Amino acid sequence: MSKQEEKKLFIQTLGCQMNDTDSQHIIAELKEHKNYSTTDNMEEADLIIINTCSVREKPVSKLFSEIGQFNVKKKENAKIGVCGCTASHLGKDIMKRAPYVDFVLGARNISKIKDVVDKKGAVEIDIDYDDSTYQFAQSGHNLYKTSVNISIGCDKKCTFCIVPATRGDEISIPTEMIVEQVKKDVAKGAKEVTLLGQNVNSYGKRFSDKREKTSFTKLLQEVSKIEGLERIRFTSPHPLHMDDEFIEEFAKNPKISKCIHMPLQSGSTSILKAMKRGYSKEGFIKRAKKIREMVPDVRITTDIIVAFPGETEEDFQDTIDVIKEVKFDQIFNFKYSPRPNTEALELKDLEIPDDIGSKRLIDVIELHKEHQSELMDLNIGKTVTVLFDSLKPNGEVSGFTDNYCQVFVKGSDELLGKLVDVKITDATRTALKGDVVN
Numbered sequence: 001m002s003k004q005e006e007k008k009l010f011i012q013t014l015g016c017q018m019n020d021t022d023s024q025h026i027i028a029e030l031k032e033h034k035n036y037s038t039t040d041n042m043e044e045a046d047l048i049i050i051n052t053c054s055v056r057e058k059p060v061s062k063l064f065s066e067i068g069q070f071n072v073k074k075k076e077n078a079k080i081g082v083c084g085c086t087a088s089h090l091g092k093d094i095m096k097r098a099p100y101v102d103f104v105l106g107a108r109n110i111s112k113i114k115d116v117v118d119k120k121g122a123v124e125i126d127i128d129y130d131d132s133t134y135q136f137a138q139s140g141h142n143l144y145k146t147s148v149n150i151s152i153g154c155d156k157k158c159t160f161c162i163v164p165a166t167r168g169d170e171i172s173i174p175t176e177m178i179v180e181q182v183k184k185d186v187a188k189g190a191k192e193v194t195l196l197g198q199n200v201n202s203y204g205k206r207f208s209d210k211r212e213k214t215s216f217t218k219l220l221q222e223v224s225k226i227e228g229l230e231r232i233r234f235t236s237p238h239p240l241h242m243d244d245e246f247i248e249e250f251a252k253n254p255k256i257s258k259c260i261h262m263p264l265q266s267g268s269t270s271i272l273k274a275m276k277r278g279y280s281k282e283g284f285i286k287r288a289k290k291i292r293e294m295v296p297d298v299r300i301t302t303d304i305i306v307a308f309p310g311e312t313e314e315d316f317q318d319t320i321d322v323i324k325e326v327k328f329d330q331i332f333n334f335k336y337s338p339r340p341n342t343e344a345l346e347l348k349d350l351e352i353p354d355d356i357g358s359k360r361l362i363d364v365i366e367l368h369k370e371h372q373s374e375l376m377d378l379n380i381g382k383t384v385t386v387l388f389d390s391l392k393p394n395g396e397v398s399g400f401t402d403n404y405c406q407v408f409v410k411g412s413d414e415l416l417g418k419l420v421d422v423k424i425t426d427a428t429r430t431a432l433k434g435d436v437v438n
Helices: 017-034 059-075 085-090 092-097 107-116 163-167 175-188 215-224 244-253 268-277 281-294 313-325 343-349 353-379
Strands: 007-013 036-038 047-052 081-084 103-106 122-124 144-150 191-194 231-235 260-261 300-304 330-335 383-391 396-401 406-410 419-427 434-438
Touching: 007 092, 007 396, 017 036, 017 081, 017 107, 017 144, 017 191, 017 330, 047 059, 059 081, 085 092, 085 103, 085 163, 092 103, 103 144, 107 281, 122 383, 144 268, 175 191, 191 215, 215 231, 244 281, 260 281, 260 330, 260 406, 268 281, 268 313, 268 353, 268 406, 281 300, 281 313, 300 313, 300 353, 313 353, 330 353, 383 406, 406 419
Parallel strands: 007 036, 007 047, 047 081, 081 103, 103 122, 144 191, 191 231, 260 300, 300 330, 406 434
Antiparallel strands: 383 396, 383 419, 396 406, 419 434
């Protein structure tokens, strides 16, 4: 195909890190098979794609106003595609409400992008589709960091979560494919990999080729053997499956970043039961304490949903208790919103009034701010090792510590892709500043 026939792709990604990786797959597939290059200017694009999220209600409600604006502003004959989780659960309804959409591609069907992009009216949303062994085209997203899906789908039945209905049953990606992908990215300059799955701890329980089961701990051991790879991150593990073998590997393996995401959701054992999370308030605290004891510099992050149907004031105070006990380094806070295809819809009569939910959310945010300031200030005066990956416009370079805290220093692109010692001189609630140690 000649240079004159090169086409422009504008892609907007909403939601989680897995969506980011899916978008990189879309970009790479369209570049290799359809001669698309990306653009940040939607109005010059030949193809506009929105990769959607349906975990919260608000992004879904915004979708149709966004694609409506794209339709008004796009150049003549430019195509619009809707991909991701919202595409999975709305399917043909997207085209009914927005007939100018050219194709709809569900989260479980990303490998079909090259087949649907030129097929007006295509709707591919099969949540049982298996592309776990599909070899995606090579992405060139971030030179120093990469992310690799280790599984697709989710077998959990959390009553608030739409993901199993949009991404289907869980299938693990073969270990050798994951290792090979990381090796390729390391050869291109990556120093850090993030292993992605809806529940990484259940990796290895089911493969499409019926091979022998394995474990996430064994996968971590295999990936850590890759020469030139400095850091391994992963998200998200499930507190229920954080067994001693996993925690010990997390603690002792020097390549594993000492930051762990432990999605609490609620601190109330009765609400956790209603959510079908499988652990108790006490069980969660015990796991978090064990990790903090074994890894003194660990950063623990979490997700919290307030105002789940039936949540009493006592239940909410249980959540506050856990926050005070664990002192999370980062909390992703949400007020419950009902999602289609979830069991929690049956609890409509128990929904919490919006004003109470909003107050509870603010209480969590304010308490967490106190803890953040306290925890971040402890870093002042310390010397930490930072992998720099981003050049900022104000003469600064930023990167992350081993426990995934963002650090800014004065510097140039010479620092990019390097592990450098930095003495911390200042802290905000969300980032650190320091000087390079020569």
